[in-house]
Amino acid sequence: xxxxxxxxxxxxxxxxxxxxxxxxxxxxxxxxxxxxxxxxxxxxxxxxxxxxxxxxxxxxxxxxxxxxxxxxxxxxxxxxxxxxxxxxxxxxxxxxxxxxxxxxxxxxxxxxxxxxxxxxxxxxxxxxxxxxxxxxxxxxxxxxxxxxxxxxxxxxxxxxxxxxxxxxxxxxxxxxxxxxxxxxxxxxxxxxxxxxxxxxxxxxxxxxxxxxxxxxxxxxxxxxxxxxxxxxxxxxxxxxxxxxxxxxxxxxxxxxxxxxxxxxxxxxxxxxxxxxxxxxxxxxxxxxxxxxxxxxxxxxxxxxxxxxxxxxxxxxxxxxxxxxxxxxxxxxxxxxxxxxxxxxxxxxxxxxxxxxxxxxxxxxxxxxxxxxxxxxxxxxxxxxxxxxxxxxxxxxxxxxxxxxxxxxxxxxxxxxxxxxxxxxxxxxxxxxxxxxxxxxxxxxxxxxxxxxxxxxxxxxxxxxxxxxxxxxxxxxxxxxxxxxxxxxxxxxxxxxxxxxxxxxxxxxxxxxxxxxxxxxxxxxxxxxx
Numbered sequence: 001x002x003x004x005x006x007x008x009x010x011x012x013x014x015x016x017x018x019x020x021x022x023x024x025x026x027x028x029x030x031x032x033x034x035x036x037x038x039x040x041x042x043x044x045x046x047x048x049x050x051x052x053x054x055x056x057x058x059x060x061x062x063x064x065x066x067x068x069x070x071x072x073x074x075x076x077x078x079x080x081x082x083x084x085x086x087x088x089x090x091x092x093x094x095x096x097x098x099x100x101x102x103x104x105x106x107x108x109x110x111x112x113x114x115x116x117x118x119x120x121x122x123x124x125x126x127x128x129x130x131x132x133x134x135x136x137x138x139x140x141x142x143x144x145x146x147x148x149x150x151x152x153x154x155x156x157x158x159x160x161x162x163x164x165x166x167x168x169x170x171x172x173x174x175x176x177x178x179x180x181x182x183x184x185x186x187x188x189x190x191x192x193x194x195x196x197x198x199x200x201x202x203x204x205x206x207x208x209x210x211x212x213x214x215x216x217x218x219x220x221x222x223x224x225x226x227x228x229x230x231x232x233x234x235x236x237x238x239x240x241x242x243x244x245x246x247x248x249x250x251x252x253x254x255x256x257x258x259x260x261x262x263x264x265x266x267x268x269x270x271x272x273x274x275x276x277x278x279x280x281x282x283x284x285x286x287x288x289x290x291x292x293x294x295x296x297x298x299x300x301x302x303x304x305x306x307x308x309x310x311x312x313x314x315x316x317x318x319x320x321x322x323x324x325x326x327x328x329x330x331x332x333x334x335x336x337x338x339x340x341x342x343x344x345x346x347x348x349x350x351x352x353x354x355x356x357x358x359x360x361x362x363x364x365x366x367x368x369x370x371x372x373x374x375x376x377x378x379x380x381x382x383x384x385x386x387x388x389x390x391x392x393x394x395x396x397x398x399x400x401x402x403x404x405x406x407x408x409x410x411x412x413x414x415x416x417x418x419x420x421x422x423x424x425x426x427x428x429x430x431x432x433x434x435x436x437x438x439x440x441x442x443x444x445x446x447x448x449x450x451x452x453x454x455x456x457x458x459x460x461x462x463x464x465x466x467x468x469x470x471x472x473x474x475x476x477x478x479x480x481x482x483x484x485x486x487x488x489x490x491x492x493x494x495x496x497x498x499x500x501x502x503x504x505x506x507x508x509x510x511x512x513x514x515x516x517x518x519x520x521x522x523x524x525x526x527x528x529x
Contacts, residue, residue, distance in 0.1 A: 036364075038421075039371035042430070043378055050382040051083025060390045077386045082378060094377065102211075102373035107203035107224065107324045109362065114328030114335070115200065116358030117351055121339030123285050124151075125161050126278045132162070132169060133273060140169070141183055145242035148187020149194050149235050152201065158188035159469040164476050171257070177480040178492065179251040183242055185473055186496040189461040191238035192424065193454035194231050198224055201424065203324050205450055208428045211376055212436035213446040215385050217529070224323045226447040226520040227454065230511055234504065241503050242496060249495045261481045277342050285338040292333050296326060320521060365425075372429040385433040392434070393441035402442045404513040407452045410435065411505050414456025419464045424457050440527045447523035448512060455508060459501040462493040 033041065059078040072078070081087060099105070118124050131147050132140075144166045151158030163184040170180025193201060202224040210222035274282070299307040300319045307319035314320065335354075339345025345354070379385050396402050401409070414431070421427040431453070439449045461467050465486060478484050511517050512525055519525075 036368050036371055038426070039368070039375045039429075042375045043371065046375070046378045046382060046384065047082050047087070050079060050081045050087070050378075050384065053079035053382075053384075054081025054083070058387065060387050062390075077383050077390065079384060079387055080382050082382060087381075090381065091374075091378075095374070098373045098377040099370050102207070102369055102376070105207075105366070105369050105373070107207060108200055108365070109359070111200045111203060111324050111327045112358050112362060113355045114331035116355050117345075118331040118335030118338070120354035120357060121335045121344050122278070122342060123281070123335045123338035126274060126282055126338070127285075128158075128162055129165065130274050130279075130282060132165060140173070141246050142239050142243040144169070144180060144183045145187035145191070145246070146235070146239040148184045148189075148242075149191040149238055150196065151188055152192055152195055152199055158184070159472060162188060163473060167476060167480060171480070176251060176254040176257040178254055178257075178477060178484075179246055181473070181477055181480075182250050182492050182496070183246040185462055185493065186242040186245070186500075187238065189467065189469070190459055190493075190496050190500050191235070191242065192458040192461055193227075194234035194238050194458070196232055196235050197330075198228055198323055198327060200327070202227065203327075204425050205428055205454065208376070208425065208432050209436060209446050209450045211380070212385065212432040213440065215380060215433065216437045216440045217527075220446065222446050222450070223320050223522075225320050226523040227451045228520045229517065229523075230451050230508070230519040231454070233511065234507065237504065237507055238500065241499055245495050245499050250492060254492075257480075261483070281338040281341040284341045285334040288334040288337040289330070292330055296330075314521065368426065372426065376429060376433060379433045385437055388434050388438070390438075390441060392438040396438075396442055404509055406439070406442070407508065408505055410439070410449075411452050411456040411501065411508075414453050415460040415501055418457050418460045424454075427457060428453060443526050443528075445524040445527045447519055448525050451512075451519040452508060455501070455504045459497050459504060463490045463497045465490075 057078070059076045062072065062075050062077045082091065115124075128147055128151060131150075132144055144162075148158050148162055148166075151162050163181055166180035166184035167177040168180075170183075171177040206222045206224045206226060210220065213220040213222060296319075299305050300314065300317070303312050305312075305319075307317055307322070308314060309317045319326075336345055336351060339350065345351055396406065414427070417427055417431065421430070435453075436446050436449050440446060464470070474484075474486060474489055477489055481488075512519065516525070
């Protein structure tokens with residue numbers, strides 16, 4: 001057999017092994033029920049398992065000092081059974097309060113109201129198109145990835161608008177359209193948690209983190225801003241890392257694009273440039289942003305700013321505690337100004353319609369939150385989280401895995417779980433009650449734990465078929481390559497995932513443990529009871 005034939009057979013074998021791996025991931029993921037059903041099953045499982053653990057009087061030594069809030073008189077943490085009359089009474093009397101009191105619910109809905117105005121007025125779409133199309137030939141790849149990251153502020157806008165736009169842009173430039181699609185997909189989904197602004201994902205995750213943290217420290221508070229420093233810097237890392245992978249790995253592998261591979265006629269595949277009225281609207285919105293920013297700065301920057309604490313501090317100030325309100329204002333006012341200039345929003349009814357449409361699209365999220373809130377409450381009532389956390393912390397200490405290397409394992413594990421549970425909030429609602437208390441007990445602050453989770457959750461979004469928009473991305477890709485399959489798309493995105501998870505983890509290690517920098521305003525690295 002010739003050497004070339006041998007190499008070909010080896011490559012075929014490697015491809016078949018890789019394809020089988022991808023098929024296994026897809027198969028296992030498809031075995032999982034819908035996330036809402038999954039939370040309902042978890043609730044039932046907790047009820048039954050708490051009854052069993054309560055019958056056998058499962059308990060662990062409470063690591064909190066004597067006299068600490070929530071510490072029992074005998075110094076033990078006992079599993080509380082919900083599988084009895086008292087448990088049933090507690091469940092039915094708190095069903096509504098569990099739902100309405102779930103921290104991420106109100107914060108996300110309020111933030112989305114403001115984003116909805118900017119999105120439905122056309123501001124976000126125009127700004128994204130202007131950013132991508134205005135980029136120089138040399139910087140276009142970086143700009144596409146960067147725009148993808150920024151688009152996360154507006155929920156699904158990046159998936160629906162930017163990814164098809166990037167494919168069209170690359171095609172119009174004579175580059176492979178799938179390279180543009182991959183670059184945008186990497187920014188939108190692989191860099192999901194990174195951003196220059198505090199977006200809707202921040203209050204969503206911080207609310208879940210806080211709920212988990214109070215299992216150990218009832219007074220602990222986690223604000224939406226606690227990861228902002230690290231995620232701000234991560235935006236530039238993901239932008240340049242994504243551009244590097246696109247130009248050095250993905251695009252050379254794709255080769256020159258063959259128009260015959262397209263599923264349809266691409267002769268009309270041209271970019272729609274910004275119109276004069278859109279440019280005018282963007283300028284007006286920019287002025288509105290400057291005015292809003294100046295007003296916000298006036299309340300915070302001066303030492304006697306009205307939104308500082310009584311002693312003039314920013315940490316723990318009304319400003320940081322009200323960050324969701326400022327997200328609403330920061331998007332709503334420029335969005336309305338843009339809509340007014342372009343004629344999209346002329347009356348209060350137009351604004352109300354935009355917010356109403358946004359809320360109607362949140363129906364699935366609200367249903368998910370209902371069941372997730374019950375799960376988190378049940379898990380807290382039974383003390384399962386604390387028992388597992390103490391046991392896990394003792395195990396980590398016994399094997400000596402309590403240093404910074406612990407976070408590399410944690411990030412990898414979160415990335416693996418994300419292959420099966422594609423929703424960031426759903427995964428964190430399941431894992432935070434276990435890992436936040438556990439890692440707090442070995443000395444790390446919830447803010448740092450959350451930042452590490454966000455790396456693992458983001459980096460494998462682009463290689464899992466369980467990601468909710470994966471089908472949409474595949475549909476856009478097949479427009480340019482009619483025979484493209486799910487394995488090809490995942491293989492195209494795999495280099496991004498590998499580079500992101502390694503590089504982002506190293507950035508996290510250097511930022512937190514080498515430079516000793518906080519991951520956000522007022523955020524601690526270590527937890528001291």
